Amino acid sequence: MTFRLRIFFALLLFLSLIFILVLQLNRSLVDKTYDRLAETRFLFVSQSLKTALELNIGLGFPLAELRVSQELIEREKADDDQILAIEVLDETGRSLFSTDRGTVGEEAPGNWSQAIQMMGGQRWTVVERDAIVIGVPIVNDFERTVGYVALQYAKTYFDQRLDEFSESLTVWGIGIFAALALVLLVSTMGFTAASAARPRALLAIFNGEPVPDVKDDPLIDLAAAAQEKINSAAAYLDSRAKDLQRLDDEL
Numbered sequence: 001m002t003f004r005l006r007i008f009f010a011l012l013l014f015l016s017l018i019f020i021l022v023l024q025l026n027r028s029l030v031d032k033t034y035d036r037l038a039e040t041r042f043l044f045v046s047q048s049l050k051t052a053l054e055l056n057i058g059l060g061f062p063l064a065e066l067r068v069s070q071e072l073i074e075r076e077k078a079d080d081d082q083i084l085a086i087e088v089l090d091e092t093g094r095s096l097f098s099t100d101r102g103t104v105g106e107e108a109p110g111n112w113s114q115a116i117q118m119m120g121g122q123r124w125t126v127v128e129r130d131a132i133v134i135g136v137p138i139v140n141d142f143e144r145t146v147g148y149v150a151l152q153y154a155k156t157y158f159d160q161r162l163d164e165f166s167e168s169l170t171v172w173g174i175g176i177f178a179a180l181a182l183v184l185l186v187s188t189m190g191f192t193a194a195s196a197a198r199p200r201a202l203l204a205i206f207n208g209e210p211v212p213d214v215k216d217d218p219l220i221d222l223a224a225a226a227q228e229k230i231n232s233a234a235a236y237l238d239s240r241a242k243d244l245q246r247l248d249d250e251l
Contacts, residue, residue, distance in 0.1 A: 012181055019180075023173050039125075039134070042083070042153045045076055046136045049149045053088070057140050063090065063147045069097040073149075082153050084131055088138075089116075089148045096147065112150065121145035130155055 093108040
């Protein structure tokens with residue numbers, strides 16, 4: 001392998017590492033952005049249900065007797081295909097109302113109950129294999145948590161959007177990388193060619209020989225100008241030496 005190719009592949013490897021890091025960083029940023037958008041979107045739905053239920057509780061109805069809860073959660077689920085299920089839980093995690101009516105009266109899944117206990121009346125989130133669950137507390141007029149709205153939404157939709165973005169980013173990235181690699185190859189070949197010609201040109205200048213045609217090289221131009229000054233000074237000193245020799249002969 002020639003010296004030029006070794007330089008090119010070394011630079012190409014360095015460029016590849018930087019490019020891969022940039023692609024990974026972009027994917028990570030987009031992944032986090034999608035997560036925040038999804039959380040904001042479904043948190044808004046959960047908060048809307050929470051507000052509606054708390055309003056009814058404020059009118060004096062116990063949470064377990066709010067039959068309007070079933071209508072509210074079913075309507076919200078019907079409006080969004082990404083919502084897998086919505087449940088209204090009591091403070092212990094038992095299901096009072098659910099879009100999946102078969103779970104009414106049952107205890108919440110273990111990871112939900114664990115999150116409820118850990119957060120102690122605060123908002124909680126559970127990440128499952130294909131879904132994410134957001135739980136927001138339902139509070140009565142005495143600031144006591146009497147239950148939770150638990151909304152479960154699908155991860156697959158957002159994962160699919162992320163995969164599509166990553167595929168598009170990869171295609172564009174390969175195209176840009178190929179263009180950069182071509183520019184790098186041309187630049188490397190040109191630079192090494194100029195670097196190889198430079199020593200020959202410098203040697204010719206200092207030996208007083210004809211200089212090879214090296215275009216747009218500031219170092220060669222500077223060396224030529226310096227050699228010209230040296231030659232001029234040498235000629236002047238030689239002339240003065242001859243004058244002094246002549247005067248010495250005359251004396």
